[in-house]
Amino acid sequence: MTGTAARPPYGRGSLGIEVADRSTSLAPPSEKASFGNEVDFYGKPVLGSQGLNQVGFHVFQTGENISYGGPTNMPNITFEINPNLAAAPATTYSSLVWLPAASPVTNAWSGYLDATTTGTWFLTGNAGTVTGCNLATPCPFPLLKSALNDGGAQPTIYTAAVGKGRDNMWIGAVDGLRINGTIYDFEAAGVRTRRAS
Numbered sequence: 001m002t003g004t005a006a007r008p009p010y011g012r013g014s015l016g017i018e019v020a021d022r023s024t025s026l027a028p029p030s031e032k033a034s035f036g037n038e039v040d041f042y043g044k045p046v047l048g049s050q051g052l053n054q055v056g057f058h059v060f061q062t063g064e065n066i067s068y069g070g071p072t073n074m075p076n077i078t079f080e081i082n083p084n085l086a087a088a089p090a091t092t093y094s095s096l097v098w099l100p101a102a103s104p105v106t107n108a109w110s111g112y113l114d115a116t117t118t119g120t121w122f123l124t125g126n127a128g129t130v131t132g133c134n135l136a137t138p139c140p141f142p143l144l145k146s147a148l149n150d151g152g153a154q155p156t157i158y159t160a161a162v163g164k165g166r167d168n169m170w171i172g173a174v175d176g177l178r179i180n181g182t183i184y185d186f187e188a189a190g191v192r193t194r195r196a197s
Contacts, residue, residue, distance in 0.1 A: 005108035009058045010194065013187035014175040015162060017075055021068065021169040028166050034078065036161025041179075046081055046096070046155040047145055054180050054196065055115040057162065060173040061103035069168025071102035077115060077177070080159040083127040086152035093158075094127035097165075099138055112176065116141045 008014040019031040045051040055077060065073050079096040100119040103110045113119070120138035128134030131147035139147065148155050162177055164170045177184040183194040 007109070008060075008173070008175040008186075009109055009112075010176050010183065010185035011187050011192065013185075014060065014173040015177075015186040016173045017162070017164050018171045019164045019166075019169060024166075026166065030166040030168065032163065032166045034161040034163035036078075036159055036163070038159045041079070041157045041160045044157045046079070046157060047149055048154065051145075051154075052079070052157075052180065053116065054178055055098065056113050056178050057115075057174050058112055058176040059100070059103055059110050060108070060175075061106050061110065062172055063106050065168075065170050065172055066106065068170065072099070073168045073170055074100045074103065075162060075164045075170065075172070075174055076100065078161050078163060079157050080161075082156050082158065083123065083131075083148060084153040084155045085127060085130055085148070086150045088126050088130045089152065091126040091130070093125070095124040096144075097122055097124070098141075109175070112178070 022029045077098040083094045098115040121144040122135050122138040133139035133144045181196050185192040
């Protein structure tokens with residue numbers, strides 16, 4: 001792809017993600033890739049005015065990726081969290097994962113995909129079981145936040161990442177990851193931060 005459709009939404013670079021199918025000895029045998037931050041988000045709240053209120057990214061989705069796993073064969077955003085659920089006080093770890101809806105365009109950069117209003121979210125492990133927002137029954141973002149707000153201590157973030165899980169082959173790119181008021185612009189020399197307008 002060349003021309004304006006191939007230009008990332010920010011700068012000149014983007015975060016390329018490639019995972020292969022049937023390439024490991026695991027079950028399922030697909031690869032997993034994650035690119036994230038284990039420092040800057042540690043201890044930050046999930047809920048409330050200082051919590052996760054703006055999340056999303058731009059994606060370069062290809063027709064081949066759709067042929068590998070359907071229109072929702074997309075990368076995700078994952079926050080490792082302490083869910084602090086009153087209903088499961090011993091559960092101190094879960095992955096909070098956004099599953100995007102299908103990209104509105106293929107073989108071109110999408111507009112901003114807002115994870116707070118599109119797609120669904122789930123929690124891994126016991127937190128998913130307790131809240132009902134698990135991989136089998138993912139929830140819209142407002143319902144997920146309500147399920148986490150069960151009267152226990154406020155859930156907190158450990159890490160944040162963009163990635164692709166062990167389901168289908170995917171070769172594409174992400175740019176302009178937004179977490180609240182900051183946009184992360186992936187460039188060859190590193191990640192630049194921009195203030196969201």
